[in-house]
Every structure is written in structure tokens, then in C-alpha cells.
Amino acid sequence: MMKKLVKSTGVVFLVAVMMAVVVACGGANNSGGNTAANEGAQNAANNQQGNNGSANAEEPVDESLSGTVIIDGSGTVYPLMARIAEEYMATQQPDVSVQVGRAGSSAGLKKFIPGELDFADASRPIKDEEVAQLEENGLTMGEDVMEIKLAYDGLTMVINKENDWATEMTQEEIVNMYLSGQYADDDVVLWSDIREGWPQEEIKFFGPNENHGTYEFFYEVILDEQDMVTTANLQQEYSTLVDLVSKDKNAIAFFGYGYYVSNTDKLTAVKVDFGAGPVEPTLDTIGEDLDYAGFTRPVFTYLNTQYAQEKPEVLDYAYYVLEAAPQFAGETGFAPMPDSVFAEYKTQLDALK
Numbered sequence: 001m002m003k004k005l006v007k008s009t010g011v012v013f014l015v016a017v018m019m020a021v022v023v024a025c026g027g028a029n030n031s032g033g034n035t036a037a038n039e040g041a042q043n044a045a046n047n048q049q050g051n052n053g054s055a056n057a058e059e060p061v062d063e064s065l066s067g068t069v070i071i072d073g074s075g076t077v078y079p080l081m082a083r084i085a086e087e088y089m090a091t092q093q094p095d096v097s098v099q100v101g102r103a104g105s106s107a108g109l110k111k112f113i114p115g116e117l118d119f120a121d122a123s124r125p126i127k128d129e130e131v132a133q134l135e136e137n138g139l140t141m142g143e144d145v146m147e148i149k150l151a152y153d154g155l156t157m158v159i160n161k162e163n164d165w166a167t168e169m170t171q172e173e174i175v176n177m178y179l180s181g182q183y184a185d186d187d188v189v190l191w192s193d194i195r196e197g198w199p200q201e202e203i204k205f206f207g208p209n210e211n212h213g214t215y216e217f218f219y220e221v222i223l224d225e226q227d228m229v230t231t232a233n234l235q236q237e238y239s240t241l242v243d244l245v246s247k248d249k250n251a252i253a254f255f256g257y258g259y260y261v262s263n264t265d266k267l268t269a270v271k272v273d274f275g276a277g278p279v280e281p282t283l284d285t286i287g288e289d290l291d292y293a294g295f296t297r298p299v300f301t302y303l304n305t306q307y308a309q310e311k312p313e314v315l316d317y318a319y320y321v322l323e324a325a326p327q328f329a330g331e332t333g334f335a336p337m338p339d340s341v342f343a344e345y346k347t348q349l350d351a352l353k
Contacts, residue, residue, distance in 0.1 A: 065093045067313040072101035073108025073121030074213050075238055076153060076256035077299045079332040081121055084324045085317075092320055096313045104236070105213030112302060113137055118314045120302045123153065123213030123256065124220075139304070146303040148318075148345055150325045151334035154257040154286035155217065155295040157270040162249045165198050166191065168271045168278040171294055177203065177252075178218075180227040187229040191250065199250075205232040206241050206253035217297055218254055242266060256299075257281050258333025286335040299334065309352050322346055 071081060078100065085098035101108070105122040112120035113133045131141045139145055157174060159166055173194055176182050183193040189205075191198040207228075208215045219228060235241050238259045245251040246266040260269050260281070271278035274294040279285055285292040301321065308315040322345050326336040 063312075063316075064095065065313045065316055066095040067097075067311060069096060069098045069119070069314055069317045070117050071099065071119040071121060071301070072103050072111055072117055073119075073301075074105045074123040074299065075102040075208070076105075076123040076212070076214050076258065077121035077150065077301065078102035079258050079262075080150060080299075080325065080328060080334055081119075081301065081321075083328045083332050084321055087324060087328070088317060088320050093313065093316065096317070098317060104208075104211030105216070107211045109302070112304070113139075115139075115304065115307075118304055118307050118311075118317075122300045122302065123297070124217050125298075125300065126302060139306070144304065144306050146305050146308075146345075146348060148301050148303060148321065149298045149337055149341060150301055150321070151299055151329040151336055152286050152288065152296055153299050153334055154281040154292050155214070155222070155254055155297065156257045156260045156281045157252060157254050157272065158245055158260050158267040159252050159270060160245055160247075160249045161266065161268055163268065166194075166252070166270060167268060168273065169194075170273045171275075174270075174272065175222060178205065178223060178228055178232070180229050182229075187231045189229065189231075201250045204244075204248050204251040205229055206244055206251055207232055207234050208238065208241065208255055209234040209236055211236060213299075214255055221297070222295070256333065257286060261333045283330055283335050296335075298337075305352055308349070315349065315352060318349055319346070322349070 069085075071085070082100045085100050089096065089098055103111070105120075105124055108117065108120040109122060109126065109130050111117050113130065114137055126141070126147065134141060134145060141147075157169070177189060177194050180187055183189045189203045190200050191203055192200045194203075207218065210216070215234065219225060233244070235244070238255055241253050241255060242259065242263045245253045246263075252270075260267055269281055271280045272292070272295060273279070274291075276291075279291045281292050281295070284290070286296050287293065288296055288298075290296070303318055304314075308318055322342045326339065326342065329336040
């Protein structure tokens with residue numbers, strides 16, 4: 001009997017000690033929460049999330065991507081594509097590095113053709129000889145290479161702020177002044193040659209060099225492939241052109257509207273008369289069917305669709321370009337394309353999956 005009592009007492013004492021330890025441990029962990037309780041709550045929360053996930057199984061799940069997207073080409077397109085890339089890396093895929101260059105349309109396509117780039121930006125359409133070079137490298141236009149129109153740009157003639165006489169010009173005057181031999185054999189052209197009453201001062205011609213699609217657009221479309229004045233000073237960097245014109249009262253240059261609109265404190269845009277009165281380049285006048293149509297052009301990016309199929313980050317960025325281009329066009333100096341254009345491009349991207 002005594003042995004049973006001692007044994008029972010021992011059991012009671014042991015249970016009491018264990019309960020005290022549990023209470024003490026629980027009290028010690030009140031500030032951080034009981035581990036077992038936390039795990040149970042977390043499991044319950046996970047189960048609840050799992051149930052919710054099952055109910056919404058049709059909703060897409062964001063996929064974290066990594067890697068590099070390489071883009072080069074048009075200096076005109078650069079502000080738009082750089083803005084898209086910046087937003088993509090900040091809000092969409094922070095582990096994807098999007099590298100955007102501005103070597104010029106022709107220089108970018110030279111890199112794109114042998115497969116050095118994922119995208120090539122261009123301020124003019126790809127040329128027949130470049131399409132032939134793609135085929136030599138095993139790429140077919142429309143199948144392995146996708147052309148994407150990003151926005152509309154308005155070729156803008158800019159002059160020095162102190163120039164108060166050439167603020168309005170006809171399209172014919174602009175073309176003739178840039179044509180070699182039109183006014184002088186040595187291409188030293190005076191403002192007074194263009195219009196009676198203007199200063200007898202030599203015009204200083206400026207523009208982007210042959211690496212740029214803007215030069216090719218001006219030469220091929222505006223000048224109709226006639227020789228440009230030999231006195232034209234052609235530059236690689238648009239910032240250099242802005243600086244040169246801003247410092248020379250007799251200067252005139254041509255480049256994309258975006259570079260003008262970001263330098264309105266330094267330059268004046270020439271209003272161009274296409275036959276129905278002077279038109280100022282603005283986002284409201286730039287477009288193929290609008291008042292500034294004579295100097296309007298689409299700008300492009302070209303996608304290597306083989307890379308888009310091989311690298312998820314390239315395809316994902318391509319989708320984002322379609323979404324962001326109309327959103328950021330205006331703030332970077334471009335008139336947006338219609339939504340229907342991007343809807344068609346999305347269908348083409350869907351077919352790559």
C-alpha cells in the first residue's frame with residue numbers, strides 16, 4: 001500500500017513539474033509568440049491560402065525571371081525604349097537586366113543581323129539588303145524576325161533661339177536649301193538665297209550622320225535621294241547637334257521631335273507649310289493622317305523571335321513593350337500608335353509560345 005502511494009505521489013509530482021515547465025516556457029515566449037502555436041497558425045494560413053488559390057486557379061501567377069535583354073540601334077528611339085526598360089526593371093522583373101544602346105539604326109541592325117542583339121531599334125524601316133543579309137544568316141523576315149511599330153515621330157527642323165526670321169518655312173524651301181548645288185556650286189548658301197529680305201549670312205547646316213535612320217529618312221524621303229549640301233556638319237550624337245545649334249545664330253538642323261521637345265529652352269522648332277499654312281510639330285499634329293504628315297514617320301523595333309522562344313525574359317519584355325510603348329510615347333516625344341496595332345502584335349507574340 002505504501003509503495004503504491006509513493007509511486008502515485010511520484011507520478012503526480014512529475015506531472016506537476018512538467019506543467020510548470022510548459023507554463024514557464026510559454027510565459028518566456030509571450031513576446032515572440034509560442035513556436036508551436038505560430039507554426040499551427042502559419043499552417044492554417046497556408047491551408048487557407050491554398051484553398052483560395054484553388055478557387056482562383058485560373059488567375060495567372062507572376063513568374064520571376066532573370067537574365068539579360070540586349071537592345072541597340074536608333075538614337076531617336078532611345079529615349080522611348082530606355083524609358084520602357086527602366087520601368088520594366090523597376091516594376092516587372094528586377095532580376096532581368098535590359099541593356100539599351102543608341103549606336104544608330106544602321107549600326108544597330110548590323111549587330112542584329114548576325115544575332116548579337118535581341119532587339120534592334122530603328123527610325124526607318126529595315127532595308128531590302130538588310131533583309132537579304134538576315135536570310136544569309138538563316139533568319140527569315142516575318143518568321144524569325146518580327147517588325148514592331150512603336151510610335152510616330154515628327155522630323156523637326158530646329159534653329160537658334162535668336163533666329164527670328166526663319167521660324168516659318170515651306171517644305172520646298174527646306175528641301176531646296178539642303179540640296180547640293182541648288183544655290184551655289186560650293187554649297188555656301190545664304191539665308192537671303194532662301195527668301196528675299198532674310199540676312200545675307202551663311203547658313204550653317206547640321207544633322208545626324210549616316211549611322212542614323214533619321215539621316216536616311218531625310219536623305220531618302222525628304223530629299224528624294226538627291227545629294228545633300230557638302231557643307232552640312234553631320235554628327236553622331238544628338239546632344240552635340242543641340243549644343244551646336246544653340247550656339248550659332250545661323251544654324252539649322254533636323255532630328256526627331258523628342259530631342260527638340262526636351263530642349264525647348266535652347267531651340268526653336270520651325271513651323272512647316274506643307275501647302276495649307278504653317279504647322280508646328282506637336283503631339284497633336286504628328287501622325288500619318290494629321291497636319292504634320294509630310295514629316296511624320298513611324299519608328300520601329302525588330303525582335304529576334306528565335307531568341308524570344310529560347311529566352312523567357314526576351315519574350316516577357318516584348319510583351320511589356322507592347323503594353324508600355326503607347327503609355328510612354330507622349331512623355332518621350334512620340335505620338336502613340338493606335339491600340340489595334342499593338343493588339344495584332346500581341347497575337348503574333350502569343351503564337352511564339
